[in-house]
Amino acid sequence: FIQSYRQLQMTLYQIQTKFRDEMRTRYGIVRACEFIMKDAYSFDRSVEGLKVNYDLQLEAYKKIFKRCGLDVIVVTADSGAMGGSVSDEFLVPAPIGEDAVWINKQTGQVIKDEEGKSPSGDQWEKKVAIELGHIFQLGTKYSDALGALYLDEDGKQKPMIMGCYGIGVSRLLAAIIELNCDANGIIWPKEVTPFDVEILPVVANDPAAMALAVDYYQQLTAKGLSVLLDDRDESAGRKFNDADLIGVPHRVIIGKRMLAQNQVEIKERRSGVVTAVDKDRLVEEILKYVNS
Numbered sequence: 001f002i003q004s005y006r007q008l009q010m011t012l013y014q015i016q017t018k019f020r021d022e023m024r025t026r027y028g029i030v031r032a033c034e035f036i037m038k039d040a041y042s043f044d045r046s047v048e049g050l051k052v053n054y055d056l057q058l059e060a061y062k063k064i065f066k067r068c069g070l071d072v073i074v075v076t077a078d079s080g081a082m083g084g085s086v087s088d089e090f091l092v093p094a095p096i097g098e099d100a101v102w103i104n105k106q107t108g109q110v111i112k113d114e115e116g117k118s119p120s121g122d123q124w125e126k127k128v129a130i131e132l133g134h135i136f137q138l139g140t141k142y143s144d145a146l147g148a149l150y151l152d153e154d155g156k157q158k159p160m161i162m163g164c165y166g167i168g169v170s171r172l173l174a175a176i177i178e179l180n181c182d183a184n185g186i187i188w189p190k191e192v193t194p195f196d197v198e199i200l201p202v203v204a205n206d207p208a209a210m211a212l213a214v215d216y217y218q219q220l221t222a223k224g225l226s227v228l229l230d231d232r233d234e235s236a237g238r239k240f241n242d243a244d245l246i247g248v249p250h251r252v253i254i255g256k257r258m259l260a261q262n263q264v265e266i267k268e269r270r271s272g273v274v275t276a277v278d279k280d281r282l283v284e285e286i287l288k289y290v291n292s
Helices: 047-067 141-146 170-181 207-222 235-244 279-291
Strands: 010-019 034-044 072-076 088-092 098-102 110-112 126-139 149-153 157-159 161-168 199-200 227-229 250-253 263-268 274-278
Touching: 034 047, 034 170, 047 088, 047 126, 072 098, 072 110, 088 098, 088 227, 126 141, 126 170, 141 161, 161 170, 199 207, 199 235, 207 227, 207 250, 207 279, 250 279, 263 279, 274 279
Parallel strands: 199 227, 199 250
Antiparallel strands: 010 034, 034 161, 072 088, 088 126, 098 110, 098 126, 126 161, 149 157, 250 263, 263 274
8 A cells, every 4th residue: 555655644534333252241341342442543654644644533532532521631651562662641530440640749740550559759649540542653663574675765665653542432421421421411511412302292192382492402402413302202301301301401491381472492411401491592592501
């Protein structure tokens, strides 16, 4: 695929399902037998080029996790079986997880907990953490072994300088849920929510409420939003509980009492704040919420 120095620098990536030889899952879906992984590999002519691309990937990963609502800790790590000269892990403190870190409350220094060894002093606090990603400066370990060579401008064959960058997509979702929830369910950050808005007619067999709900659904969908319409013939309590559990950021509540006043309600999942709005201005108001 790569034959000449003119084709470098290059980065290739894949997102695919992988399998781990384990009998059962652990920590929910943090460590499952089947999982989704994003892998990327960079190929450079020089160590300097590798370092540039490594730093670009590192900063990109920080932005990805931040947009997912996660404050990650970046820890210089042991490259282990992957090999290479440098590697960094992206960890997020969470109620569950198979890793742990020591955080210095005075300086902010972070040390990964390895083999039960702990730093001394009262200023250190241990926290359970989930590993979300790991990146490596591999050098020529694999290009030497596999004969991944390119023809340099001097006409000589040379091994490509490689980097490796991985994100555990499945465990990323687990971490988002663990750190964005309350006693009632999930609170999705807007960047990763499966739906922007949930429309909840309190009484499904009320023709006026359902007609309005369908109209809102069509208008909001036409505006490019992802909308969930709960048209089930269930009790109001069941619908409200399920809405909290699913955790869509914005909820439109169409109730008989408010509709008699030509109003509907918008409830914010994270804050719990409920706002009454004129039913004819609902689409306009929801767009303000979603785009804020």
